[in-house]
Amino acid sequence: MNFSVLQFPASNCDQDAVHAVRLLGHSARLVWHKDAALGDTDCVIVPGGFSYGDYLRCGAIARFSPVMQAVKQFADNGGLVIGICNGFQVLTEAGLLPGALIRNRDLQFHCENIFLKTATNDSPFTSQIPAGKILRVPIAHGEGCYFADEETLAKFKANNQILWQYCDASGNLTDTANPNGALQNIAGICNEKRNVAGLMPHPERACEPLLGSDDGKWIFESIFAALKNKTVAVAG
């Protein structure tokens, strides 16, 4: 599988994403923000870090970059796109995902390990996560408080679009386990077509035991499985 990892000015989790994908046995390469084409790509990763100084709002300027036009087209054609941290912010600003990410409720930057509950296995990003498995992955953000209006939240519920929620070690969705004040403890969502997802936590930083947790690999394994099935479906 070929992963394209976008690179904006000040992306800083791009190499981590490339490393994680390669570690798990697939190929990944960086795509510069000025490139207007993605090339041979099975999945796009919009990585964490910053983009264009995050002036105005996080991700607000990045969405106008040439590469994002290509990503939009790729997503419109059903391609798998996952945005991590700043990448999630870019995808919401680009309109590829609903809602917005605002300043953490305590106004502090949170850099810590958190626990994630997978709300549904019915997506290309969660299908391989073992049932009941609580993922331990890091977060590192100042503006990760997910917000969406009532109507959008109702839609999420009807369509099962919430993928991950912040929880405690036993899987309870408590307020103290919510690091940023996100509505309904939302850590990650997908679009209605289920081919675009975004999450604030960093699975790419938790793919090997050396880093303290390899729980993040389940998200990548889900993507690999979805792509494999898709290839079979297309070939068949």
Added chain:
Amino acid sequence: MKAKIIITPKKAVLDPQGKTVQTALEHMGYTGVTGVHIGKYIEIDLAPGTDKAAASKALNEAAHKLLSNPVIEDYRLEIE
């Protein structure tokens, strides 16, 4: 000519900055403050003689597309 765009967080959106400043004002002894909302102020210089109606239309579009995020923010446009 100048356009002024005032961007404020929507009422339903958590505004932790506003809340923190409100608390600080209360601690300083300022009474009667019932709310503080922190947003952004953008000034845009326009060429002299710019058609006001056309500028208003274009800037409203820009405010909607880029300058503000309609999901979480409201804005007010003034041209003078």
